[in-house]
Amino acid sequence: MFRSVITWSKLSIRRPSGLSDIESGARDIGNFVPRRLFSATSATMSEPQKYEYVAVIPDKLDALERRVAVRATHLENVKRMFDAGIMVSGGVYLDGPAIEGSTPSFKGSVVNIIAESTEQVKEILSQDPYTLNDVWDWEKAQIFNFICAVRKGKP
Numbered sequence: 001m002f003r004s005v006i007t008w009s010k011l012s013i014r015r016p017s018g019l020s021d022i023e024s025g026a027r028d029i030g031n032f033v034p035r036r037l038f039s040a041t042s043a044t045m046s047e048p049q050k051y052e053y054v055a056v057i058p059d060k061l062d063a064l065e066r067r068v069a070v071r072a073t074h075l076e077n078v079k080r081m082f083d084a085g086i087m088v089s090g091g092v093y094l095d096g097p098a099i100e101g102s103t104p105s106f107k108g109s110v111v112n113i114i115a116e117s118t119e120q121v122k123e124i125l126s127q128d129p130y131t132l133n134d135v136w137d138w139e140k141a142q143i144f145n146f147i148c149a150v151r152k153g154k155p
Contacts, residue, residue: 048116052088053153054146055121058108063135067106081113084125088112089151109136118143 058150078091081087095105096139109130117122121143 001148050062050114050116052146052148053113053115053118053121053143055111055125055141055143056093056111057111057125057130057136057138057141059106060137063137064103064106066133067130067135068103070129070133070135077128081124086114088114088148112146112148 078087078090082090090099090109091111092104092109093107095107098104113121113124115124125131125136128136131138
């Protein structure tokens with residue numbers, strides 16, 4: 001038997017009824033008691049369960065010119081997904097530190113997506129300009145379920 005559906009970072013999590021806060025994961029850590037980062041909401045059983053995923057997608061070896069050419073369109077797409085609550089975070093990983101005034105040594109992208117399944121993550125990212133313009137190497141891509149322990153804004 002399940003109690004109310006609990007929403008945490010837009011993810012629906014069902015908690016068995018009868019569990020105390022201690023049994024369900026809230027615990028005292030020294031003098032710090034973590035705050036509950038979710039609020040109780042009502043939801044119907046027909047709503048699809050959504051989870052957070054992290055996708056690590058390397059660039060193809062010859063993709064730098066294509067990446068740079070469609071980057072503005074890609075960033076517009078990223079902003080739309082972020083504003084819609086589909087993308088939680090996203091960025092590029094590099095071969096080394098970015099040096100001001102030069103093109104960074106792009107290696108690939110890392111994105112956090114809210115979706116129902118790995119397949120839906122692939123479907124969402126299949127429409128991205130980096131996929132459509134042959135930048136990302138999907139044969140080497142990795143997608144994992146992800147539970148964020150902490151999150152801070154961009155430095």
